[in-house]
Amino acid sequence: MSAPTAGAPTRPTTRPTTRPTTPSTTRSGRRSRLRLAVVAALALALAVGVWTTRGGEQYPGAADPRNPGAEGAQALARVLEDQGVEVTVARSADAFDEARVDASTTVVVSGTEQLAASTLARMRRHASDAARIVLVEPDYALLQEIDPALGLLSVAAEGDDAVAARCPDGVAGVALDGLTVEVDRARSYHLDEADESCFPLGDGALMLTVDDLVLLGAGAALTNDQVTRADNAAVALRLLGHEPRVVWYVPDAADAVGDDAVTIGTLLPDWVGPGLWVLALSGVALVLWRFRRLGPLSTEPLPVVVRAVETASSRGRMYRRSGDRAHAARALRGAARADIAGRLRLDRGTPAPVVAEAAARQLGVPVEMVATLLDDERTSPATDQDLVRYAQDLARLRREVHRP
Structure with missing residues (x-):
C-alpha cells in the first residue's frame, strides 16, 4: 500500500461496537416472551371455547329451532331441512316482516309468551296469505286477545297415555287421523265455535283452529327429548312440513309497544271500574240524604230571665x-x-x-x-x-x- 500523501485528510476508521449483555437484560427478555406466551395461550383457550360452544344452547327457549337442548326443537328443524323444506328463523317483528310469506309457507310461532297484542296483530297481517299459522302453547292472556270466548281448560300431565287424533278431516288441510301424541304436559283449549279440533283431552283439545290460527297445546311434541315418543314426529312433520317453506317466528318482548305494558288496570276484572263508579255514586247519594243544611243563626227569647x-x-x-x-x-x-x-x-x-x-x-x-x-x-x-x-x-x- 502506498502511504498517504501529505496534506490529504485522513478518514477515521470506525469499528462496530457491541453492547455487553447483562443479566438484567436477559431477564427482561424472558419476561416479555413469557407474557406473550400467556396472552397467546389465553386467546387460544378463548377461541377454542367459543368454537366448541358454537351450536350450543345459544337460544335456550322452549321449542326454539336453534336450541339443541332437551326443550329445544333443533332436531325437528334439521329434519325439515333434510326433507327439502326451507326453514327461515325470524327472531324479531322486523325480521318476520322481511321474511317472504305466501300460500306455500307455514308459519310456526314458538315462545308465544313474548307475543304481545300489537305483535300478534302485526304477525297476523303479514302472514295473512300463509297456508297456516301454528301457535305453540299460547297462554291465557294471548287467548283473550285471539277470542275472549276461548278458554284454557287445563295444564295436564298425561303420563304414558297417548292421545289419539280423532279428527278425520284433519286440521288446516293436514291429515292427522290415526296418529297419537304423547307428552309430559299439555294444554287443552276449548271454544264452542272452533273451526276444527284434534287430539281431544277432557272438555277441550290439544289442537284447535280458530280463524287463521292453529293452537297447538302439545308443544312438547316438537322438542328434542319428546319428538320420538308415540307419533309426535309424524304429527310435527305433517303439520310443519306440509308446505315447502317454514318461517319459524320467535317473538321478542322488545317489539311490544307502550300500550302492551301490563298495568294494574289490565290485571283487574272488567267489572271493577263500573263497580267503583256505582260505589262512588252511592256514597254521594248517602251524603246528600244525610247532610243537614245549616241556615243562618236565629235568636230565641228565653222564657224566664233568672238573675x-x-x-x-x-x-x-x-x-x-x-x-x-x-x-x-x-x-x-x-x-x-x-x-x-x-x-x-x-x-x-x-x-x-x-x-x-x-x-x-x-x-x-x-x-x-x-x-x-x-x-x-x-x-x-x-x-x-x-x-x-x-x-x-x-x-x-x-x-x-x-x-x-
Missing part, C-alpha cells in the same frame, strides 16, 4: 235546708281559690298549696295562715255560725289579694 243573685240565694237556701255545710264550704273554698289564682295569674286548676304560697307572698303573711283557709282537708264547719265566719274570712282574703 245570678237569685240563683245564688236559691242554692244557699237548698244547702241550708239540707244541712250540708261541708258541701257549701267546699263550694266557697273552690270559688275563692279560683278567684285568687286568676288574680295572681295562675291557672285556675292550680293546687291549693301553690295558690296559698303565692297569696301569702303577695300579702306578706305566713303561708300557714292562708293555707288554713284554702286547704281542702280543712274541717267542715260544725254550725251555721262557723260557716258564716268561714265565708267572711274567705271574702276578706279575696279582698286583700285584689287590693293593689
Whole structure:
C-alpha cells in the first residue's frame, strides 16, 4: 500500500461496537416472551371455547329451532331441512316482516309468551296469505286477545297415555287421523265455535283452529327429548312440513309497544271500574240524604230571665235546708281559690298549696295562715255560725289579694 500523501485528510476508521449483555437484560427478555406466551395461550383457550360452544344452547327457549337442548326443537328443524323444506328463523317483528310469506309457507310461532297484542296483530297481517299459522302453547292472556270466548281448560300431565287424533278431516288441510301424541304436559283449549279440533283431552283439545290460527297445546311434541315418543314426529312433520317453506317466528318482548305494558288496570276484572263508579255514586247519594243544611243563626227569647243573685240565694237556701255545710264550704273554698289564682295569674286548676304560697307572698303573711283557709282537708264547719265566719274570712282574703 502506498502511504498517504501529505496534506490529504485522513478518514477515521470506525469499528462496530457491541453492547455487553447483562443479566438484567436477559431477564427482561424472558419476561416479555413469557407474557406473550400467556396472552397467546389465553386467546387460544378463548377461541377454542367459543368454537366448541358454537351450536350450543345459544337460544335456550322452549321449542326454539336453534336450541339443541332437551326443550329445544333443533332436531325437528334439521329434519325439515333434510326433507327439502326451507326453514327461515325470524327472531324479531322486523325480521318476520322481511321474511317472504305466501300460500306455500307455514308459519310456526314458538315462545308465544313474548307475543304481545300489537305483535300478534302485526304477525297476523303479514302472514295473512300463509297456508297456516301454528301457535305453540299460547297462554291465557294471548287467548283473550285471539277470542275472549276461548278458554284454557287445563295444564295436564298425561303420563304414558297417548292421545289419539280423532279428527278425520284433519286440521288446516293436514291429515292427522290415526296418529297419537304423547307428552309430559299439555294444554287443552276449548271454544264452542272452533273451526276444527284434534287430539281431544277432557272438555277441550290439544289442537284447535280458530280463524287463521292453529293452537297447538302439545308443544312438547316438537322438542328434542319428546319428538320420538308415540307419533309426535309424524304429527310435527305433517303439520310443519306440509308446505315447502317454514318461517319459524320467535317473538321478542322488545317489539311490544307502550300500550302492551301490563298495568294494574289490565290485571283487574272488567267489572271493577263500573263497580267503583256505582260505589262512588252511592256514597254521594248517602251524603246528600244525610247532610243537614245549616241556615243562618236565629235568636230565641228565653222564657224566664233568672238573675245570678237569685240563683245564688236559691242554692244557699237548698244547702241550708239540707244541712250540708261541708258541701257549701267546699263550694266557697273552690270559688275563692279560683278567684285568687286568676288574680295572681295562675291557672285556675292550680293546687291549693301553690295558690296559698303565692297569696301569702303577695300579702306578706305566713303561708300557714292562708293555707288554713284554702286547704281542702280543712274541717267542715260544725254550725251555721262557723260557716258564716268561714265565708267572711274567705271574702276578706279575696279582698286583700285584689287590693293593689
